[in-house]
Amino acid sequence: MQSLADHPITHRWPPQVPDRLQLYSLPTPNGVKISIMLEEIGLPYEAHLVDFASNDQMSAPFLALNPNNKIPAIIDPNGPEGKPLALFESGAILIYLAEKSGQLMPADKRYEVLQWLMFQMGGLGPMFGQLGYFHHFAxxxxxxxxxxxxYRAEAARLLTVLDGALAGRDWIVGDYSIADIAIAPWLRTLRDFYKAADSAGWADLHHVPAYLDRFLARPAVQRGLTIPSRG
Incomplete structure (x- = not known):
């Protein structure tokens, strides 16, 4: 891919400003990680709604960007060495945007940030999602x-781990980082969408509820939670 126009996805979701980063997403806990990150760092971007109700994620143009048919995904027309970069997986995108912008990845805490990012990717997200399925869906x-x-027991265990790590800290590594942007949307989903937090011991937590409230109070978070608009 030599330019943004070379990618098939641009024929399905044409960019209005081709030199801006293009976000293909839906306001799910994984999707809003990236819109929140982009709002936090102030990088200009365009957001395109991938509508699961219309099966957009299974369309040939989207699969050309993410063969795993999941959101979010991005194309940065100004990637490394000035070449376009196509990228999927929310954790990978967060790392890329942190490195591109030089923000939300404190150099002296890089590996601590990454460990908590992986904690969310491998633990909180999958376990909360499974609990949500059994608690809220079919x-x-x-x-x-x-x-x-x-899944209830594992979600409760993971919440206890997180609660202990937050003792004496506003954010998971002390400084606000991409780890918080990964973790907090899943806490919100567990509590507000799946309505499964009480079953996982939410009332017994000492630090997690206030942590989520701090996160949700951030202006960039409030904006990012609604992007892309569902129309």
Whole structure:
């Protein structure tokens, strides 16, 4: 890909300003990680709604960008060495944007940030998602209690780990970082969308609830949570 116009996705979602970063997303907990990050760092971008109701994520143009048919994904027309960069996976995109902007990845805490980012990617996200399925969606109709209990117990354990790490800190590594941008949207989803927080011991946590409130109070977070607009 030599230019943005070379990529098939631009025929389905034409850019209005081709020299801006293009975000293809939906306001889910993984999707808003990137819109929040872009709002925090002030990098100009265009957001395109990938509508799951219309099966956009399975369309040939989108699969050309992310063969794993998940959001979010980006194309940065001004990537490394001035060449366009196509990228998927929210964790990878957060790292890229932190390095590109020089923001939200404190140099002296880089690996600490990355470990908590991986904690979310490998733990909080998958486990909260499974608990949400069994608590809020069709899984609640399954009579066998063992699957839901497995994910409830693991979600509770992960929340306890996070709660302990936040003792004496406003943010997970002390400074606000991409780790917080990865973690907090999933806490919000567990509490407000899946409505499964109480089952995972939310009321017994000492630090996580206030941490989420601090995150949600940030102006960039408030903007990013609504991007892309569902129309």
């Amino acid at each position: 899984g609640k109709e399954i009579e066998d209690p063992r699957p839901k209990e497995r």
